[in-house]
Amino acid sequence: MWFTPSSTSSEFTPDPDNYRKPRDPGSHVELLRFRKTAFKLDDGSLASIQVSFHWHAAHRSSAVRNAAFRFLPYRNVSTEAFLDRLLKERMLGSAENPADSPAHAAVPTDKVEHFSLMLKVPDQPEDAKVLRVAIIGAPNSGKSTLTNQLLGKKLFAASQKVHTTRSRALGVITEDNTQIILLDTPGLTTPSKAKRHQLEKTFLVDPLKSLRQADLVVVLVDVSDKWTRGRLDFEVLKCLALNAGIPSVLVLNKVDLLKGKPLLLDITAELTEGVVNGKRLKVRSLVKPLQKDTSEKLLKKTSGLPNGEMQNPGNQLLTGLSGEQLRALKSRKGWSHFKDVFMMCATDGEDVQTLKSYLMAEAKPGPWQYHSAVLTDQSPEDICTNAIREKLLEYLPQEVPYSVTQHIELWRETADNQLDIAVKLHVRKDSHMKMVIGPGGQLIARIAREAGLDLTNAFMCEVRLKISATLKN
Numbered sequence: 421m422w423f424t425p426s427s428t429s430s431e432f433t434p435d436p437d438n439y440r441k442p443r444d445p446g447s448h449v450e451l452l453r454f455r456k457t458a459f460k461l462d463d464g465s466l467a468s469i470q471v472s473f474h475w476h477a478a479h480r481s482s483a484v485r486n487a488a489f490r491f492l493p494y495r496n497v498s499t500e501a502f503l504d505r506l507l508k509e510r511m512l513g514s515a516e517n518p519a520d521s522p523a524h525a526a527v528p529t530d531k532v533e534h535f536s537l538m539l540k541v542p543d544q545p546e547d548a549k550v551l552r553v554a555i556i557g558a559p560n561s562g563k564s565t566l567t568n569q570l571l572g573k574k575l576f577a578a579s580q581k582v583h584t585t586r587s588r589a590l591g592v593i594t595e596d597n598t599q600i601i602l603l604d605t606p607g608l609t610t611p612s613k614a615k616r617h618q619l620e621k622t623f624l625v626d627p628l629k630s631l632r633q634a635d636l637v638v639v640l641v642d643v644s645d646k647w648t649r650g651r652l653d654f655e656v657l658k659c660l661a662l663n664a665g666i667p668s669v670l671v672l673n674k675v676d677l678l679k680g681k682p683l684l685l686d687i688t689a690e691l692t693e694g695v696v697n698g699k700r701l702k703v704r705s706l707v708k709p710l711q712k713d714t715s716e717k718l719l720k721k722t723s724g725l726p727n728g729e730m731q732n733p734g735n736q737l738l739t740g741l742s743g744e745q746l747r748a749l750k751s752r753k754g755w756s757h758f759k760d761v762f763m764m765c766a767t768d769g770e771d772v773q774t775l776k777s778y779l780m781a782e783a784k785p786g787p788w789q790y791h792s793a794v795l796t797d798q799s800p801e802d803i804c805t806n807a808i809r810e811k812l813l814e815y816l817p818q819e820v821p822y823s824v825t826q827h828i829e830l831w832r833e834t835a836d837n838q839l840d841i842a843v844k845l846h847v848r849k850d851s852h853m854k855m856v857i858g859p860g861g862q863l864i865a866r867i868a869r870e871a872g873l874d875l876t877n878a879f880m881c882e883v884r885l886k887i888s889a890t891l892k893n
């Protein structure tokens with residue numbers, strides 16, 4: 421968090437030249453509310469932002485009859501310090517127009533508004549470009565962290581525990597004429613592990629579904645894990661083999677945790693089989709790069725299709741890979757068809773900016789899928805439960821957080837632009853209950869405070885989150 425909302429929040433009369441009108445020329449609009457919220461910066465100074473205003477559209481569809489549209493807010497920056505901050509922070513997007521960056525856009529707090537925004541016709545320019553990116557990798561490789569950093573906003577839960585992400589969700593970056601759709605997926609797992617950990621079917625199906633829709637696959641590997649970094653996760657390899665026609669890039673993540681950086685070259689050589697973008701790597705390597713024809717034969721064997729030929733993923737996914745293909749794949753440690761390799765720290769803004777620029781450049785002419793105000797397809801309630809789930813996973817030991825379920829009891833926007841949320845946690849065991857509450861109620865209060873701050877950032881309004889817990893077997 422780089423700012424904390426102060427309690428000062430006021431309504432005021434808008435200057436008509438000072439807000440952005442909707443691009444839909446036919447719609448009759450009427451300004452309903454216009455708010456200004458003050459924020460306290462780290463240096464103690466105050467800045468104000470126009471956080472939201474609502475339009476009443478005359479030609480509403482029946483699905484949104486009772487809802488007012490909320491358009492991408494235009495913001496006024498009232499202190500130099502704040503403007504300075506915006507311009508300096510690279511992850512916040514275009515310095516020319518910081519107000520347009522995703523970090524400053526709000527997710528609707530109302531699920532009907534969210535739904536209507538998802539259905540809204542994209543406001544695309546004539547030269548629109550688009551890229552659908554599937555981010556896949558083993559559990560805990562940093563997929564959600566990377567997605568949040570690319571978005572410049574924390575909308576996806578990320579924790580040190582595996583299986584933080586329960587189902588597929590998307591994040592949308594829209595800048596200038598380009599829309600990048602990020603498909604965040606649960607960590608790839610096997611049917612037997614899914615059964616053992618009582619994981620939903622989404623864990624098995626969602627990554628494959630995401631892949632089918634992608635123009636580019638980003639494979640994330642945690643290089644700080646010495647047990648897994650030497651070879652690509654078998655489930656990842658299977659996904660790549662099933663979708664060999666979709667370009668893919670390798671991202672070696674968590675390089676900040678790696679002491680010996682030269683090791684990165686060895687890891688790269690292993691995971692790419694010594695070939696990137698059809699060219700042999702010129703690095704000292706533990707493995708001998710595969711001969712080009714051998715590598716092509718292997719691809720043929722594992723995908724069951726001629727090298728480079730686009731396959732029918734739907735059919736492949738239904739039938740899976742044959743026994744022979746799976747055996748051939750098992751003998752492989754890496755994938756020789758990555759287009760590029762990135763080494764990065766997903767928590768570092770500069771590294772992520774490099775990848776973001778690459779994705780922007782990879783976008784191809786095509787229609788946007790979403791309106792530019794869409795940041796994610798997650799409903800406001802899902803964002804809330806995921807934020808709480810993240811803290812539960814972070815602070816509760818071992819398997820305890822996985823058995824806690826949530827029930828939203830109150831969701832109310834107040835007239836002073838605050839959002840009141842009350843969530844009840846259902847805990848299965850008495851011993852777990854004590855852990856969730858913590859000594860003197862400290863832990864549950866901490867979880868409410870921290871999740872509340874994340875939601876304030878996501879919704880760009882002050883969120884008052886109350887969490888209680890009850891025993892439910």
Ligand SMILES: Nc1nc2c(ncn2[C@@H]2O[C@H](COP(=O)(O)OP(=O)(O)OP(=O)(O)O)[C@@H](O)[C@H]2O)c(=O)[nH]1
Nearest residue numbers: 560561562563564565578579583584585607765766
């Ligand atoms: N030091 C360091 N930590 C990172 C980096 N990227 C991610 N992490 C941490 O790694 C942990 C796992 O990150 P997630 O983003 O939740 O990983 P995920 O792949 O989405 O995990 P699942 O939901 O289990 O599939 C979190 O504690 C992150 O803060 C990085 O580059 N460096």
